[in-house]
Amino acid sequence: MNDLTPMQAACWFGRDANSVFLGGVSAHLYTEFNTRTLDLHQLEWALQRLYREHAILRMILCQDGQANIQEIPNTPSPILEIEDLKELTEQAKQERLLQKRNEWTHQRLELNRGQVIRFSASLIDLDRFRLHIDSDMIAVDPSSFRLIMEDLAQFYFDIESEFTNVPSFFDWHAALKNHSEYRKLSTRDRQWWQARLKDIAPAPSLPFIKDASNAAQSHCLHERLSLSELTSIETLARQNTLTLSSLFVGVFAFTLDQFIQDSQFRLNVPTFWRAPVLAETDRCVGDFANFLLLNINKAKHRSLASFTQEIASKMVHLLEHSHYSGVNILRDLSRHHGSTQIAPVVFTAALDLSGGKLFSEKVTQAFGSMDWSISQGPQVALDAQVVRIDNGVLINWDIRLDALELHWVNQVFTTFVKTLKALCHTPDLFDHDCNTLLDTIDGKSSSTHQENQQQTPKEEPLSAIQQAYLLGRTNLLPLGGVAMQEFREYKGHFSLPILRERLNSLIKKHDSLRTYICPDKLTQTVHKKAVANLIEVDLSEMSAQAASVYMDSYRARYTHALFDLDLPPWNITAFKVADEQLVVFARFDALILDGRAIATIMNELFASEDIHSEPLVLEQDEPENDVPREAAREYWCTKLSDIKLAPQIPWRKPLESINDAKFERLNITLDKKVYRQFYKLSAKRGLFKNTAIMSVILEILAYWSKDQFIYTALPVLPLYSGALANRSTFIAVTWEHNQLDLTGKAKHLQNDIHEGLQYLSFSGVDIARQLVEQCNAKPILPVVITNGLSWPTPPKDQTMQLASGLTQTPQIAMDIRFTKKKEGGLIFSIDYVIDALEASAVMSLLEALKTAIHDIVNTQEFHFDASNYLIDRQKKSPGSDKSLPHDDNQTMQDQISRVYSDVIGIQGSKQLDKDTNFMSMGLKPQHFKRIMSSLNDTFSLKMSVKDIIKCRNINEVEHLLKKSI
Known part of the structure; x- marks a missing residue:
């Protein structure tokens, strides 16, 4: 049995999802080689020989962390896995290859069964092969992986090749521990590090995702520098007496600093030094990895050159004291601070390799080019690597998408690459002022920037309802902690460049998309400068399953996130997925736009042709408001004077006990034919479409209520024209369940709505305050019915289809909305607070609405009995009466x-x-x-x-x- 090194033990421990931050993954490296010729039998024989040559490939790691080397079996089992894809369609092949990439990226090899490395060949066509290799770094670190591939290529071409006996890794480790000179150096370096624990910089303050998923999700970003660009960088490094690795570390640290703005932070810089305590150590395969903690502090440096030269000087001192394990340094640091310390950002520079490049020509001849690699490691959120390849430099960043947003890392990555390329073409930038370097690279003028900052747009006060929306963002009131905002998701085929261009045009056209909200002054201003709040996320190299998992996780956070009011409160996030499809998330805060305006903007964004119209004039049949405020106040006080209690819906728990509101949406669709018959029948009775639909909703809600009575908020839009904005308000309507003629009650509702629109000078927040005083209860209007029939529907030729949505409103537990489908049907949606209502109860309400309308159409009578749809169990408690057994009439x-x-x-x-x-x-x-x-x-x-x-x-x-x- 053999003991593990500190690094091996840390990797073994990190496999446990509950052991460490960002745990639950193996430290492993997955690579793909693509070639047009591959002899599978020859490769199998080469693998058998490889396993005989390197004992660590036969390692079994027991549950107690002890390692054991298996004997070579007399009749070895096949090592190479083969997957034949030749009969699949090209699309199916690519999807399977992406799926396999995702599976192997996230797998944990079964070390307890002796699986430390895994090989598979995918047969794509007669002349297309992909070799998949996954190696656990407990047995094969990146420096050893190069040796593995060189030996495998040698055995592939010559199975009889002979080498001098290679020492076992564990023999090397034992010799190292017993080496007197090394033990002295290790003691010296331990003391050196421990004396400096207080000076080690903190971990970089990365924008980690809150409530991140426990399931790891890794992704890779990659770019290449050409051979000529590499030559330019090498020249720049020599001119500044720097190693190539130091220059890349400096540019990386500078770039990261621009995005996190820490005064100082630490980087994890791996090393792979092999102490030559045994002969032939340079051919030994194992885990020789160590890491250094590099302090980064850019504040005192004027130029990138000065900053990078200090980093190079620090690295020399760190390498002199690298005989004490980085794992032990972090443990000492954790004890020093009394809390777990991590180094989540890794930068690996493999630029000074023996042989000058990652793999020899022999490896390329045998297995083709390595076109993909990705790694995972416990406690690592971002692993940035640069490596020398045949035609330049490969820049490869491995990121944990369950910890960091892809679009944020993509911005850092793009800036890093852009800075390197700028230095290649303009070396003088290396001595440029650090504070303005990126602006110079981007071609920005600081004077223009200052002019934009000096502009002072006119401030306008926020309306009462806007102020209420701001208050709802806090937890001062029940059902708070949310913004009044709408989320929409679209899917289809659409050009990303056209989307960018179209969005920029819309920002210039609509003042609302340039409106800034100041929560301190309670004001809003429209700026002239257009800022595109567009995030682009490229998931096209992911399998459909992996992309879906990422978007699901992103959606869960995105829909409930509060906008930072330093920018106009809206966002478009575009996901580029496989098969040239686009998935677009759109989110707008009601501080700047109402529902109808949002629908209008999204139609303009995805229109089949550019829309160059003037600002939209909204034509409505609602009467203008001429009634003085005092008369309107008197009207509503009288109208709602009988209300003494908050709505008596059977909530799951008291609404006042729900502080943080989390919303979900459920939908149901009414067929176009049924909807058409319904509104024709309603029209014959003198009812508008919206009145007829709301009557059905209110009748069901009133029956469901404990006191057979319901009142709800009804959002309305007063007549306005010109720029799109949010000028919505709401009125209150009441309804009582009884056996009176439904048509008569509907007509009364229609009159109430028409009359209420005359008194909008006292509405919305004013009505809510009045009811709070009358009932001494909050929230007082938790149910909303939203009429979306007047909202514009997408044209039939629009390629982007609305797939889902969610609307949240502070102080609201249930928002029942109805909108037209593009094809002519009707969609009922209920956005509800999950702590207030069971999903089954919400679905039963939706089904009751649909069934009631079907029954009205079938009987040709504007009448239905709500008790047929909401059985006593649901009426007593909405889907949560646990005392009753399941329905015996159903299996x-x-x-x-x-x-x-x-x-x-x-x-x-x-x-x-x-x-x-x-x-x-x-x-x-x-x-x-x-x-x-x-x-x-x-x-x-x-x-x-x-x-x-x-x-x-x-x-x-x-x-x-x-x-x-």
Whole structure:
């Protein structure tokens, strides 16, 4: 048995997801080689020989962290895995290769079974092969990986090749520990580092994702410098008496500093020095990795040259004291500070390699070019590497997308590459002032920048409702902690360059997209300078599954994020995915735009042709408001005087106890034919479309309410023309459930709305304050009904389709909205606070709305009985009465099918049979909590997400439930 080095032990410990920050991953390197010729039998023999040559490839790592080397078997098992893709379509091949890349990027080799390296060959065509190699760094560090590939190529061409016996890595490690001179150096360096613990800079303050997923998700960014660019950089380094590696470290540290703005920070700089304590150590394969903690402090430096020269000087001192493990330094540092210390940013410069480049010609002849590599490591969020290759330098950054936003890292990466290329073409920039270097590279004029800063646009006061939106961002009121904002998601084929150009035109056209909000002064200003709040994220090299996982995680954060009001509060994020498709997330704060204006802007953005119209004039049939404010106040005080209680919806918990509101949306669609018949029938009775729909909604809500009475907020837009903005407000409407003629109640509602629009000088926040005083309760208007029928729908030839959305509003628990589909149907959406309502209850409301309208159409009578749709169980408690057993009239499989169909959004549970794979029907990770909740409610259980996450179909869920009941 053999002991592990400190680095090996740290990597072994980091495999445990709960052990360290950014844990749950193996320290491993995954690479892909592409070639047009590959003899698979010859490669298998070469691999067998390789395993005999290097004992560490036969290592077993036990659960106690002890390593053991297996004997060479008399009849060895095949090592090379082969996957034949030749019969697939080209698209299917590429998707499978991306899927395999994602799988191997995130795998953990089974060290306890002797799997320290894995080889696979994908047969793409008769003359196209891809060799996949994944090596665990506990056994094969990056410097050893080069040796592995050189030996494998040698054996591939000559299986009988002979080498001098190579020492075992663990023999080398034992010799090192017993080497008297090395032990003296190690003691000296330990004392040197411990005396300087207080001076080691903190870890860089990266913008880590809050509430990050526990599942690792790694991605790679890569770029190349040409041979001529490399030559220029080498010349610049020589002229400044720098090594090439020091110059690259300096540019990297300077770039990172521009984005984190720390006064000082530390970098993790790996080394791979092999103490020559045994003969032939240079051919030994193992984990020789160590790292140094490099302090970065740019403040006192005028130029990049001065900054980089200091880094080079520091590196010399650090290398002189590298006999004490970096892992031990971090442990000492953690004890010194009394908290876990990390070094999450790694910079590896492999530019001074023996042989001058990463792999020899022999490796390239045998296996082709290495066109992809990615690594993972515990506690590493960003691993930046630069390596010399045949035709220049490969810049490769491995990033943890579960820790850092891709668009942020992409900005840093782009700036790093741009700075290097600028130095290649303009070496004098190396002596340029650090503070203005990036502006100079970007071609910006500091004087123009100052002029823009000196402009003082006119300030306008915020309206009462805008001020209320600002207050809702805080947790001072229940159902707070959210911005009043709308999220929209679009999918389709659209040119990213056209999107950029179109967006810039819209920013210039619409003042609202240049509006800044000042929460301290409670003012808003329109700036002349256009700032495009556009984020571009390239996921085209990911598999469809990996891209979907990333976007799901991004969406969960994006939809609930609050805008930083240092910029106009809106954003467009465009994801470039495989097959030249675009996925666009759009988010707008209601501080600047209302729902109808947002729909208008998105239609202009994705129009089939450029829209060069003047600012839109909104034509509405709503009467102008001429009633004085005092008369309007008197009207509403009288109108709502009978209201004494907050709405008596059977919430999951008291609304006043919910501080941070988290929203979700559920939808249901009404067919175009049914909708057309419904509004024709309503028109014959003198009802407008919106009135008829709201009457159905209110009747169901009133029946569901404990006191058979409901009042809701109704957003309205007073007549305005000119620039798009948010001039919306709201009024309040009331409804009582009884057996009176529904048509008569609907007409009364229609009159109430028409009359209420006359009194908008006292509305919105004024009405809410009045009701708070009357009822002594908050929130007082938690239910909203939003009429989106007047919002513009996309033209039929628009290629980008609206896929989903979510609207959040402070102090609101449920927003029921109805909008037209592009094809002519109707969409009912409910945005609800998940702590206030069960998903099953919300879905039952949506189904009740749809069924009621169907029944009205079928009977040709504007009447329905809400008790037919909301059974007593739902009326008592919305989907959460755990005291009742499941419905005996339904089989268990029917009920399971209903739960999954509701949550996934499948219309009609019959689409799911007992063997249907949930994944194929659109099941996503974010669905599991809602499914768990609904199953627990339906069957009176207390299962966790982990119980159901492995169930692939109804049969497996039923088996699980029967074991649990």
